[in-house]
Amino acid sequence: MTTPPTRRRRRSALPYFLVLPATLLFALFIVAPGAYAVLLSLQRRKVSGGLLGAGSEVVWVGLDNYRQVLADRELWSSVLRMLAVGAVTIPVTIGLALLFALLLDTARARFTRVARLLIFLPYAVPGVIATLLWGFMYLPATSPIGGDHVDYFGPAAVYASVANIAVWGAAGFNMVVIYTALRALPPEIYEAARVDGSSELQIALRIKVPLVLPAITMCTLFTVLASAQLFNEPNTLKPLSNAISSTWVPLMKVYTDAFVNSDIYSAAATSVVLAVVALLVSFAAARVVQARIAGGDR
Structure with missing residues (x-):
């Protein structure tokens, strides 16, 4: 029929x-x-x-705005500050997420549901609220973590302070992604490795990590893009720290140009440049992920 x-x-x-x-x-x-x-x-x-x-x-004016943007030293300084924060945020976030996922996936792990919830919970807190919470912990008058002895808002320490907030909020999400990939692996692989005399550490480093490498690469992509969009943390901490200017990172400069200096045309050009760079990074990272997945399938 x-x-x-x-x-x-x-x-x-x-x-x-x-x-x-x-x-x-x-x-x-x-x-x-x-x-x-x-x-x-x-x-x-x-x-x-x-x-x-x-x-x-x-x-x-054609491309004149783009020429001015690319020649703007203040923009390049903000890019360097963003890269400095990202150099801390990206490896620490992925490293902690992988460590938590491997620990929760071990045979001796207990209370894994509660642990997963507690590790993931910071991701559910809005970024502005999380930054305010950490900001009060950084202040000497309200700090329970040694604010009287450490200047968390100093010119050098502020990079670690901002990176800490970003890591605290992102590690849980990446942990869930990697942990889900670990749980999808067939348990027979681990049983065969244990029969051959492999320890849990050897199983984790030589079996689990290579098999979930596509998930780790994808999480790295997410973290790189999040680092390129850094805005909430430094912008919220700006009233508390003299080391954070209104153009401390590129998105803060776009916001200042558009809504403080009323120069929406330069801000638009900066936004387009940042968007193109983010697209290129995403495309390159996606090709890496596809290559990893294709290699894993073979």
Whole structure:
């Protein structure tokens, strides 16, 4: 019995109908704002007229805003500060997530459900609230962690203070991803390794870690992108620390240019540059993940 043509057409149109809401939302909140930002980045407001008849108009300047952005030393300084925080955040976050996942996956682990919940719980705390909590713990007057003896908001220590908040909030999420990948592995592999005399440490380093390497790579990608979007932590700590300026990281500079200096055109150009860099990093990391998965399948 053949399917009627009308029913076949309905079935072929069903996938498009199901993805239509997501497509519309993507176009509305990602594509349209991105296109508008690109348009703004190619323009500039020009002041014209004398003292009495002063006015302004928006003029087309092409790539001039991008040339100014790429030559802006303040932007490159903020990028270096972001990279300094990321150099701490990325390896510590992935290292702790992997350590927690391996410990929870051991045969002798107890109360794993409670432990998973406690480790994941900081991820559920909004970033601004978490930063305020840590900010009060850093202050000498309210610090229970030695704020009288350590200047957590000093020019050098502030990098570790910001990185600590980012690690505290992100390690739990990455732990869940890696732990889920570990639980998906067949237990027969571990049993065969134990029969051969392998210790739990050898099983973890020589079997578990190589097999969940795609999950670790994906978590690294998430953490790199999160580090590139660093904003909440330094922006919330700025009133508490003289070492954090209004342009301390690139996104803070974009915010300052757009909403404090009212220069939305330079801010748009900076945003486009950062978005392109993030896309390139994501694309490169995705290719690495695919290569790891393909290598694991073979």
